[in-house]
Amino acid sequence: MVKVWKLGLMSYDTALKIQLALARKHLDAIMKGQDINYDTLLLVEHKPVYTVGIRDESSKEEIFRLCSLGAEFKKTNRGGLITFHGPGQLVAYPIINLKHFKTSVKWYVNSLEETVIKVCDDLGIKANRSPHTGVWVDDNKIAAIGIHASRYVTTHGISLNCDNDLSWFDHIDPCGIEDKGVTSLTKESGVNCSIEKITPVFLRNFDKVFGCKCEELDSNMQEEILNNLYNNLLVQNVQ
DSSP states (O other): OEEEEEEEEEOHHHHHHHHHHHHHHHHHHHHTTOOOOOOEEEEEEESSEEEEOTTOOOOHHHHHHHHTTTOEEEEOSSSSOOEEEOTTEEEEEEEOBGGGSOSOHHHHHHHHHHHHHHHHHHTTOOOBOOSSSSEEETTEEEEEEEEEEETTEEEEEEEEESSOOGGGGGGSOGGGOTTOEEOOHHHHHSSOOOHHHHHHHHHHHHHHHHTOOEEEOOHHHHHHHHHHHHHHHHHHHHO
């Protein structure tokens, strides 16, 4: 069982705090020897933001240039290099304990890729893997992957270009690859592929690939996490 939390349009920082709050529930349960299932799939659209992984060495000038475009710039602890998130892109953050599935990060990344490949197949788009991480349509990336795992508890995840403005990628070498491009489901299929349309397709294929059943996260759990984040923010402001 994996609980699904549809966050809607949200800043990168807020979504990251929710990720970390859920990951902490996993890790606390592990430390206490409790067998509690906190596996959760967060689905979100981000406000324009460029994110970089742990290997990034962006200069102050480069960061200023990107921020001047109207986007945020965030450094993260995920793998991978620079990418962009924005409205019209479906970002999926599985906060799961791989011990409930398979204790292999390679399997996990492969499964995220396979989920998107199946989504594309349902839309009549031929997508595939390449030596580079992510999912590709010919030489154009349609989904980027960057993950982090601690004690087999995962954070970060995959971003699927649905119906987003691809011009934001013109200002970077996506994922550090100079001679490749980007594309979207709308561009490849020729029909509008809104997040509302693609979300059920994504969830159906996530279920198949991960061998699980997705159900909406209980509202009480949502409120608990959001209230804790709000209270922590108040404390920080007072300090």
